[in-house]
Amino acid sequence: MDETLIIRLVEPPDYEAVWEIFSAIATAGETYVYAPNTTRAEAIALWIEAPSATYVAVQSGRVLGTYYLKPNQPGLGSHVCNCGYMVSPGARGRGVATALGNHSQAEAQRLGFRAMQFNCVVSTNTTAVRLWQKLGFKIVGTLPGAFRHRQLGFVDAYVMYQQFNLIQDEAFGIIPVFWPLFSRVGSQGSGDASELGVVNHQYLLIRHQKGHWGFPKGHREAKESAEQTAQREFQEETGLPACRLMPELRFTEEYRFLKQKRGQWVEKTVVYFVGEVLPDPVGHINPATATAAQHPLPKVEIQQQEISEFRWCRYEEALALLTHEVGRQMLRQCEAALTQH
Structure with missing residues (x-):
């Protein structure tokens, strides 16, 4: 079976797999602000319907990860995009997040965005912070106690930013x-x-x-x-x-x-x-x-x-x-x- 990791636009048959990944991460309450009791319909609306585009990483027919891409702000701020990423708990440590990050940067530039901003990177999610820094992002702001971690209580969150080198x-x-x-x-x-x-x-x-x-x-x-x-x-x-x-x-x-x-x-x-x-x-x-x-x-x-x-x-x-x-x-x-x- 082909083990190539393919990243493509999400399709309706992928929705259930995306929901399962979303549910696992939201329920954990450690990295995303989404409520742990978010319903399937709400998750599909938030992750797939609202953004400009949503992508999935597929290997051997299985969805291992997903990301969305959208303008970070309307109007005069719409040249900066925002992305969110989720990887299935069982697929972590296999380079899926790195592949999604690289793909999103290339896709954002192809679509005409001049920069990418993450608005709430949880400071205790050190794996993600290191990955984004490796991919060229810088911490441009710290939001004291902005995230209510399910286990650790109120922890800081980072605003991370990358301006594309055009x-x-x-x-x-x-x-x-x-x-x-x-x-x-x-x-x-x-x-x-x-x-x-x-x-x-x-x-x-x-x-x-x-x-x-x-x-x-x-x-x-x-x-x-x-x-x-x-x-x-x-x-x-x-x-x-x-x-x-x-x-x-x-x-x-x-x-x-x-x-x-x-x-x-x-x-x-x-x-x-x-x-x-x-x-x-x-x-x-x-x-x-x-x-x-x-x-x-x-x-x-x-x-x-x-x-x-x-x-x-x-x-x-x-x-x-x-x-x-x-x-x-x-x-x-x-x-x-x-x-x-």
């Missing part, structure tokens, strides 16, 4: 858009750009050597503005002249990813500007004649770049082609803004 990364890019066709919506022959509507716009996507599709972007160099960085990266990656930026159309994506080699989480912010790619090197469009302009083709040697392919796409095709959901979110926002622009 690597900050910032980049700037351009969502390149091109309008190959113009249609008049105003009076005939005036040539006034305000009387022109644009149709069939297309987006330029790039495919990186690693296989994912996205938009041109990169990191800031010394003394560059965000706009200058975006323009430089666009020109370097496509070989095309600078775009005509639309200053009112600017989108920001934020996401986190794990650097596997170092085991550290990166908090990345990418600011995208919408840039109109012009059909000629001079950068001038004559509305009276540009009724069927051809989109410009990138002019870089692909084999010398980290890019393997370029593609101009209509919105639906671009949406399907983009690899990451954050990129698709940016495109949706851009399309909605251009439609109303």
Whole structure:
């Protein structure tokens, strides 16, 4: 039988096992504030239904431990999470609590939390205190007599806290858009750009050597503005002249990813500007004649770049082609803004 310890989200068939663990620990009255006479329904509500997520550690089909994860405070304090952990009395000393602790830290960072706080670690629970300190938590406060131990009476409790060591990364890019066709919506022959509507716009996507599709972007160099960085990266990656930026159309994506080699989480912010790619090197469009302009083709040697392919796409095709959901979110926002622009 497979002895691997698997940590996953709790499922209804697990509820009875979770209740048995909860009941044993609450009845002991040594480590948690839950009343010893807490009912099964109350326990399920407290441990599974109320938190944002609850997980179980399963080995050979048996639930050996569980933890919940939720924001420690609402609103402006919701970036700090709180977790609670329970291990079956028969499974202690087998590394289950350590596995749950490591899993919860990774999951909290993946979900966007910036720190984790334990509000009431009973001081006499020295095994737990040592474990949390080993996993990076510090005692930031002592609550005198805050816990009524069933055997020892009133004992101190600790507030323990860990701020996640996030690597900050910032980049700037351009969502390149091109309008190959113009249609008049105003009076005939005036040539006034305000009387022109644009149709069939297309987006330029790039495919990186690693296989994912996205938009041109990169990191800031010394003394560059965000706009200058975006323009430089666009020109370097496509070989095309600078775009005509639309200053009112600017989108920001934020996401986190794990650097596997170092085991550290990166908090990345990418600011995208919408840039109109012009059909000629001079950068001038004559509305009276540009009724069927051809989109410009990138002019870089692909084999010398980290890019393997370029593609101009209509919105639906671009949406399907983009690899990451954050990129698709940016495109949706851009399309909605251009439609109303």
